[in-house]
Amino acid sequence: MLGKYDHRLWYYIGAGSEIYQQNKDFGFKMTFGGEGFAISYPLAKVFDSCIERYPHLYGSDSRIYTCLAELGVGLTSEPGFHQVGFKLSRHGPKPRLKRRRKRLPNLRLQPYHLQSAEDEGKLPLFGHYSPRDFVLSIQRPRSVVILVKAGAPVDQTIAALSDHMEPGDCIIDGGNEWYENTERRMQETAVEVTKDRNGTDQVLLRNPRGASARVSLHGGQVLSWRADRGEELLFTSSKAVFKPPYAVRGGIPICFPQFGQRGSLEQHGFARNRTWIIDENPPPLHPNDSDGKAYIDLLLKPSEDDLKIWPHSFEFRLRVYLTTDGNLSLISRIRNINCKPFSFSIAYHTYFSISDISEVRVEGLETLDYLDNLCQRERFTEQGDALTFESEVDRVYLGSRDVIAIFDHERKRTFFIRKEGLPDVGVWNPWEKKSKAIADFGDEEYKQMLCVNGAAVEKPITLKPGEEWTGRLELSVVPSMHQSTPPPSKTIDQYVVAPCIASTLASKLKNSFSSIVCNNQSVYISGKSRALIMYFLPRNWCEAMLKDLDDGHDKLTRKMQELNEECPTLFETIVDERDQYMSSTLLSVARKHNSVVAVVGRGHLPGIQKYWKQPVSINELMTIPPQKPALSTGKILASPGFAIAGVAIVWGIYLANKI
Ligand SMILES: O=P(O)(O)OC[C@H]1O[C@@H](O)[C@H](O)[C@@H](O)[C@@H]1O
Numbered sequence: 001m002l003g004k005y006d007h008r009l010w011y012y013i014g015a016g017s018e019i020y021q022q023n024k025d026f027g028f029k030m031t032f033g034g035e036g037f038a039i040s041y042p043l044a045k046v047f048d049s050c051i052e053r054y055p056h057l058y059g060s061d062s063r064i065y066t067c068l069a070e071l072g073v074g075l076t077s078e079p080g081f082h083q084v085g086f087k088l089s090r091h092g093p094k095p096r097l098k099r100r101r102k103r104l105p106n107l108r109l110q111p112y113h114l115q116s117a118e119d120e121g122k123l124p125l126f127g128h129y130s131p132r133d134f135v136l137s138i139q140r141p142r143s144v145v146i147l148v149k150a151g152a153p154v155d156q157t158i159a160a161l162s163d164h165m166e167p168g169d170c171i172i173d174g175g176n177e178w179y180e181n182t183e184r185r186m187q188e189t190a191v192e193v194t195k196d197r198n199g200t201d202q203v204l205l206r207n208p209r210g211a212s213a214r215v216s217l218h219g220g221q222v223l224s225w226r227a228d229r230g231e232e233l234l235f236t237s238s239k240a241v242f243k244p245p246y247a248v249r250g251g252i253p254i255c256f257p258q259f260g261q262r263g264s265l266e267q268h269g270f271a272r273n274r275t276w277i278i279d280e281n282p283p284p285l286h287p288n289d290s291d292g293k294a295y296i297d298l299l300l301k302p303s304e305d306d307l308k309i310w311p312h313s314f315e316f317r318l319r320v321y322l323t324t325d326g327n328l329s330l331i332s333r334i335r336n337i338n339c340k341p342f343s344f345s346i347a348y349h350t351y352f353s354i355s356d357i358s359e360v361r362v363e364g365l366e367t368l369d370y371l372d373n374l375c376q377r378e379r380f381t382e383q384g385d386a387l388t389f390e391s392e393v394d395r396v397y398l399g400s401r402d403v404i405a406i407f408d409h410e411r412k413r414t415f416f417i418r419k420e421g422l423p424d425v426g427v428w429n430p431w432e433k434k435s436k437a438i439a440d441f442g443d444e445e446y447k448q449m450l451c452v453n454g455a456a457v458e459k460p461i462t463l464k465p466g467e468e469w470t471g472r473l474e475l476s477v478v479p480s481m482h483q484s485t486p487p488p489s490k491t492i493d494q495y496v497v498a499p500c501i502a503s504t505l506a507s508k509l510k511n512s513f514s515s516i517v518c519n520n521q522s523v524y525i526s527g528k529s530r531a532l533i534m535y536f537l538p539r540n541w542c543e544a545m546l547k548d549l550d551d552g553h554d555k556l557t558r559k560m561q562e563l564n565e566e567c568p569t570l571f572e573t574i575v576d577e578r579d580q581y582m583s584s585t586l587l588s589v590a591r592k593h594n595s596v597v598a599v600v601g602r603g604h605l606p607g608i609q610k611y612w613k614q615p616v617s618i619n620e621l622m623t624i625p626p627q628k629p630a631l632s633t634g635k636i637l638a639s640p641g642f643a644i645a646g647v648a649i650v651w652g653i654y655l656a657n658k659i
Pocket residue numbers: 260267268349373394395426428
């Protein structure tokens with residue numbers, strides 16, 4: 001049924017309720033969760049942030065519908081959609097929730113339910129009296145949809161089923177739950193401590209979109225990072241040894257307090273070979289460093305034996321954090337708790353999983369000096385536009401900028417490495433000959449891995465007694481939109497209501513630049529920033545998009561003029577005031593940074609430029625003017641304000657219809 005729709009476009013597909021009153025009360029253009037509806041993938045992507053803006057609206061149907069209204073997406077009616085759930089209560093008494101000793105809800109399936117299933121079209125309905133039998137009757141990986149009363153019954157049902165479910169299984173709460181309960185449940189499942197097959201503790205982090213990370217307490221090493229579609233993003237060798245005291249060949253070993261062989265310690269220091277503990281009570285970090293719940297704090301302190309080989313007392317706190325976007329963040333805090341200074345070097349030795357080493361390129365290291373470990377650490381300067389691989393590479397690039405990108409053409413994805421406090425970047429691939437010499441590495445595996453490490457190597461970090469150093473690494477992955485043909489040309493009406501372009505760009509840019517100011521309208525990219533954006537995003541995609549925007553520019557200007565002439569107050573409210581606000585916000589950001597890339601609605605550009613030259617007072621803009629004496633209903637109806645509101649609605653519908 002859905003095959004005929006282009007899943008790359010925004011679609012909200014379904015059918016209204018079969019209950020007339022429901023349609024009458026809520027609208028004939030609304031489809032309900034109970035009936036089931038489909039939202040195309042790109043629309044679902046922009047939905048998340050929108051839904052967060054309406055926590056006060058009760059019921060998922062209302063929140064969904066409000067966002068659709070905000071995004072300007074209408075219902076595509078597909079009469080085949082109807083209630084998926086089988087109404088057990090229709091032909092008999094309501095199923096009762098009976099409390100048993102274990103406080104399990106027990107749905108008592110009666111013969112008339114089975115009869116009713118038969119009558120409704122031979123539905124394959126089977127009854128089970130125990131959660132265990134029910135779970136075991138389903139094929140793995142299991143997906144169980146529950147439709148029980150909101151609140152405690154949902155918790156009890158989840159608990160009852162979870163006892164028998166296995167990793168990879170999934171419970172979907174299909175009821176209309178109060179969002180705070182849903183959020184609480186998501187938090188509860190965000191962090192799980194388990195044991196690996198050697199009995200070593202490991203922590204599983206999950207985010208609500210299905211991304212995950214696994215961190216072993218052996219070495220504080222991240223061993224797995226999976227995107228929301230479940231694909232593994234880190235490489236681990238098939239020959240990796242998971243038994244302490246060896247570091248696992250893969251994931252993200254932490255090299256501390258020494259990188260490589262630049263000191264008296266074993267290669268890459270001892271931290272990756274030690275057992276870390278979970279830090280139950282870490283000193284607080286900045287709230288932005290944990291704005292989700294999927295994180296774990298680990299702690300490493302030196303043992304007596306460690307102090308013999310490296311006589312410096314320290315506390316190494318590591319927070320591994322999975323953001324709501326599925327990015328993996330590692331924040332290290334190293335404190336000197338000794339009475340004398342010490343120096344250390346550090347690297348997050350990240351093994352990225354790639355399609356084929358000859359298909360990837362690394363950008364962000366061009367023109368930098370590097371120390372080549374294959375030539376006795378001799379210093380060279382990178383000459384290429386980007387780093388590609390044809391033989392063994394073992395280098396430390398010095399003083400790099402804070403974002404590095406790894407483009408994997410074949411797998412059509414790009415990793416971004418964002419770092420703070422880590423000026424250097426180690427790049428390593430052993431290639432064919434060396435691979436054969438590494439015991440815990442497959443002969444051919446060099447093709448599927450590339451180490452690109454955020455590091456502080458050339459200039460070791462020195463901490464005085466009591467001092468603390470913080471370093472951050474954030475890894476993200478985005479699909480590279482390399483297309484053989486450019487995206488279909490967009491009409492002006494499509495991109496007037498295309499906040500997705502701006503937010504997609506903004507989220508990509510966030511990985512590359514320090515300051516982004518964006519609103520959720522259409523997109524404009526200023527001349528200067530084009531080069532930068534094309535640099536970080538797939539070129540042909542950007543070029544096609546920029547051309548579309550250029551072609552549409554005149555039409556947009558005309559539309560804006562029309563709007564200004566026909567509805568001047570509306571224009572002032574939705575365009576001019578925003579121009580003032582954006583211009584003033586941009587000015588304040590621009591005062592603090594050398595360069596700012598702003599993603600704003602193209603229609604706002606002339607206004608922003610105007611107020612750039614004549615700055616306005618933001619306080620005035622934000623002050624609500626004193627209330628005018630109340631008007632009677634009759635006056636309101638006759639007032640221009642009401643007429644304009646009417647026009648605004650008509651205008652909105654006009655635009656929506658043109659999509
Ligand atoms: O085998 P290890 O100790 O994990 O190190 C792997 C590689 O790590 C790199 O960072 C080093 O520069 C290489 O020389 C080394 O071979």
